[in-house]
Amino acid sequence: xxxxxxxxxxxxxxxxxxxxxxxxxxxxxxxxxxxxxxxxxxxxxxxxxxxxxxxxxxxxxxxxxxxxxxxxxxxxxxxxxxxxxxxxxxxxxxxxxxxxxxxxxxxxxxxxxxxxxxxxxxxxxxxxxxxxxxxxxxxxxxxxxxxxxxxxxxxxxxxxxxxxxxxxxxxxxxxxxxxxxxxxxxxxxxxxxxxxxxxxxxxxxxxxxxxxxxxxxxxxxxxxxxxxxxxxxxxxxxxxxxxxxxxxxxxxxx
Numbered sequence: 001x002x003x004x005x006x007x008x009x010x011x012x013x014x015x016x017x018x019x020x021x022x023x024x025x026x027x028x029x030x031x032x033x034x035x036x037x038x039x040x041x042x043x044x045x046x047x048x049x050x051x052x053x054x055x056x057x058x059x060x061x062x063x064x065x066x067x068x069x070x071x072x073x074x075x076x077x078x079x080x081x082x083x084x085x086x087x088x089x090x091x092x093x094x095x096x097x098x099x100x101x102x103x104x105x106x107x108x109x110x111x112x113x114x115x116x117x118x119x120x121x122x123x124x125x126x127x128x129x130x131x132x133x134x135x136x137x138x139x140x141x142x143x144x145x146x147x148x149x150x151x152x153x154x155x156x157x158x159x160x161x162x163x164x165x166x167x168x169x170x171x172x173x174x175x176x177x178x179x180x181x182x183x184x185x186x187x188x189x190x191x192x193x194x195x196x197x198x199x200x201x202x203x204x205x206x207x208x209x210x211x212x213x214x215x216x217x218x219x220x221x222x223x224x225x226x227x228x229x230x231x232x233x234x235x236x237x238x239x240x241x242x243x244x245x246x247x248x249x250x251x252x253x254x
Contacts, residue, residue: 003206031091036080038087058134068131075155130209137203143202144199157185194214
């Protein structure tokens with residue numbers, strides 16, 4: 001099985017699963033299922049990757065691959081119970097487009113929209129998919145350990161940020177501690193997680209192409225989600241000044 005065939009099968013599987021989520025949401029007349037389980041296709045694609053690897057004897061499972069898949073699987077499961085605000089920012093325009101397509105009974109447009117979000121999702125996680133084809137030597141090296149530490153640090157930042165938000169009083173803006181260094185530690189944690197997975201993927205054979213995933217994630221977080229967050233905070237808090245450029249993501253640089 002060639003690399004292209006492997007990736008194409010993974011993408012088509014992910015697309016079919018995304019279509020299933022959309023159909024379930026339509027039947028329930030609520031986008032909650034799609035929002036909650038938006039990253040479920042990625043999780044199931046990991047299992048499909050292992051099945052393909054075993055069925056076609058593509059390569060042996062390496063420790064690098066196991067660590068990368070475990071981290072991504074944990075992140076996906078975690079996404080079922082968190083990241084709601086991030087997913088809403090990412091999907092708000094898509095949901096509006098879907099609603100219009102459904103009301104107009106334009107199913108061709110609906111499928112096109114699902115195909116688009118499946119492509120973006122696939123590219124964002126391209127590092128783990130490339131790692132699952134030819135994961136390289138089983139023995140871990142310094143680069144692998146660095147990737148593991150970076151990804152684990154990202155997850156730790158996300159968990160810390162979420163717990164801090166839960167414990168803070170409502171309508172009180174958190175801007176001390178970690179927030180004095182990074183405006184949105186949860187977003188920075190997500191970016192660190194994808195960076196760590198990409199570093200792990202560097203140990204795989206022919207994985208250089210997957211760097212496009214990290215670039216796409218960086219654009220989504222720092223050029224889109226960040227400013228959407230800033231605008232929402234500015235509308236909620238009168239004294240809050242929304243950042244106008246990327247440097248405002250790190251207040252200590254000012």
